[in-house]
């Protein structure tokens with residue numbers, strides 16, 4: 001049983017390797033249809049089911065003989081997977097977790113008894129730190145992201161001076177084509193989106209430099225944050241391991257590929 005399987009690529013791979021019959025659960029009807037088409041073309045015994053795993057009763061899908069699998073099921077989706085797998089007593093559970101901050105409460109609730117007694121309190125925003133990194137993004141994309149952040153910070157410094165609020169002003173997502181123009185044109189675009197009028201004689205060069213300085217400062221702070229990224233992710237994975245062990249499973253925690261392929265490379269593999 002593949003949990004939140006998208007088009008069910010993992011399920012088809014498992015069938016190719018082990019001859020397994022696979023059921024795939026997925027909420028997105030387009031992915032389900034495309035996955036069914038791929039399985040049909042290959043004549044594989046794979047069924048994709050359109051469903052919301054957070055709503056479906058586990059008993060419908062999970063049996064003690066089920067091997068439950070989740071590749072990059074986000075936060076609450078994989079928490080539910082583990083809870084429902086444990087309730088149904090599935091014989092094996094294999095999970096590669098990701099995006100711990102999604103589909104969950106504002107305040108992280110450790111899954112294991114051992115996790116709860118540590119007294120570690122994590123907000124959703126802090127959980128997000130476990131997956132903040134762009135190792136697989138191409139160099140060009142990383143350069144664009146740096147310029148976008150630097151210019152956004154420059155615009156923010158400018159708007160704070162004009163409005164006198166001293167408050168950060170969120171600007172919606174912006175097309176990368178704006179980066180090909182000038183910083184002034186970028187600011188005028190943002191100002192229009194936010195209903196601000198900008199005078200002709202502003203010192204845009206000064207705010208561009210201020211944005212760059214702020215970006216560099218944030219990047220240095222990120223370096224410190226990044227030191228804690230993997231330990232936090234491993235802590236969260238171990239919380240899941242302990243939850244499974246407290247419920248009668250024997251569990252291994254492995255890395256299944258180099259981080260350059262995907263930084264979300266932890267695998268929990270549990271047997272009853």
Ligand SMILES: C[S@@+](CC[C@H](N)C(=O)[O-])C[C@H]1O[C@@H](n2cnc3c(N)ncnc32)[C@H](O)[C@@H]1O
Pocket residue numbers: 003004005006007009010025026027028031051052053054070071072073074077
């Ligand atoms: C990160 S993707 C992983 C997909 C697949 N396992 C893979 O690695 O290619 C997470 C998937 O979960 C699906 N999803 C999100 N919420 C869901 C829900 N409530 N019930 C079922 N699937 C859901 C998304 O549509 C998406 O396909």
